[in-house]
Amino acid sequence: MIKRTLFFSTPFCLSLKNSQMVINTREMPDMKRSVPIEDIGCVVLEHQQTTVTLPLLNALSDNNAAVILCGENRMPNAMLLNLDSNSTQGESYRAQTDASEPLKKGLWRQVVEAKIRNQAALLDSLGRDGSRLKPLYMNVKSGDADNREGIAAKIYWSELFGRDFVRHRDGDSPNDMLNYGYSILRAAVARALMGSGLFPAFGIFHRNRYNAFPLADDIMEPYRPFVDRIVYRLHVENRRELTKEVKGELLRVLFADTRFDKTMRPLDVGLTFTSSSLAGCFAGTRKKIAYPMLE
Numbered sequence: 001m002i003k004r005t006l007f008f009s010t011p012f013c014l015s016l017k018n019s020q021m022v023i024n025t026r027e028m029p030d031m032k033r034s035v036p037i038e039d040i041g042c043v044v045l046e047h048q049q050t051t052v053t054l055p056l057l058n059a060l061s062d063n064n065a066a067v068i069l070c071g072e073n074r075m076p077n078a079m080l081l082n083l084d085s086n087s088t089q090g091e092s093y094r095a096q097t098d099a100s101e102p103l104k105k106g107l108w109r110q111v112v113e114a115k116i117r118n119q120a121a122l123l124d125s126l127g128r129d130g131s132r133l134k135p136l137y138m139n140v141k142s143g144d145a146d147n148r149e150g151i152a153a154k155i156y157w158s159e160l161f162g163r164d165f166v167r168h169r170d171g172d173s174p175n176d177m178l179n180y181g182y183s184i185l186r187a188a189v190a191r192a193l194m195g196s197g198l199f200p201a202f203g204i205f206h207r208n209r210y211n212a213f214p215l216a217d218d219i220m221e222p223y224r225p226f227v228d229r230i231v232y233r234l235h236v237e238n239r240r241e242l243t244k245e246v247k248g249e250l251l252r253v254l255f256a257d258t259r260f261d262k263t264m265r266p267l268d269v270g271l272t273f274t275s276s277s278l279a280g281c282f283a284g285t286r287k288k289i290a291y292p293m294l295e
Contacts, residue, residue, distance in 0.1 A: 125294075
């Protein structure tokens with residue numbers, strides 16, 4: 001089932017009634033609309049005067065919906081996730097924390113290979129030279145020992161946005177659009193990981209004492225080009241301000257088509273396949289993480 005993503009950029013009042021999110025404004029309190037909680041996958045709360053009741057937050061959490069809180073700069077600042085979203089969570093946690101270093105290095109090799117493949121595919125689809133990346137995703141070493149991910153990134157960004165572009169969290173446009181899109185993607189990945197019984201705080205490669213979701217940062221890597229494709233289109237259309245409309249376009253990444261073998265699924269659904277396959281790798285029942293190929 002495709003879950004809905006709700007974006008609140010004006011001061012709404014949000015509450016819970018009869019397993020429905022009730023939405024109304026302070027200006028017109030009698031004009032209400034509702035959305036079934038079971039239909040919601042992600043909620044983005046942007047406006048600083050939005051009010052949300054605790055029963056609603058608990059209902060969203062029980063439904064394993066990701067709730068993204070934005071700061072005064074209107075950029076994603078925090079996430080609310082369910083800590084008990086899987087019936088075999090304890091068993092999955094143990095398998096994850098007991099994972100050996102060789103296993104984690106092998107999984108990271110798969111992540112890097114899938115990421116560079118999708119970067120190359122995006123460049124090819126845009127008429128750019130994706131073939132420059134092919135030698136880098138072939139025969140990636142365990143743990144990406146020779147840093148092919150970093151080498152590929154320099155080529156990729158140069159091909160995508162030109163030689164003068166520098167990818168930086170605090171850089172000029174389109175960096176802010178990339179940051180916003182990646183934040184939405186990161187929340188969706190964390191939600192999928194929790195739904196598969198995995199704990200986002202225990203990464204296979206990313207490690208940072210100030211980062212609460214390193215596993216989400218690991219697993220989202222091959223999905224980043226799906227965000228990049230949207231940002232590139234916006235950039236070409238000269239839509240370079242992070243407006244409400246542009247944010248809406250970036251939120252649509254969760255509904256992008258992803259192909260797993262011969263089956264097409266929305267990206268948000270595809271994330272559940274990726275996270276469940278990762279749980280299988282930790283448990284020893286699978287050897288490969290399921291990732292989509294960008295087309």
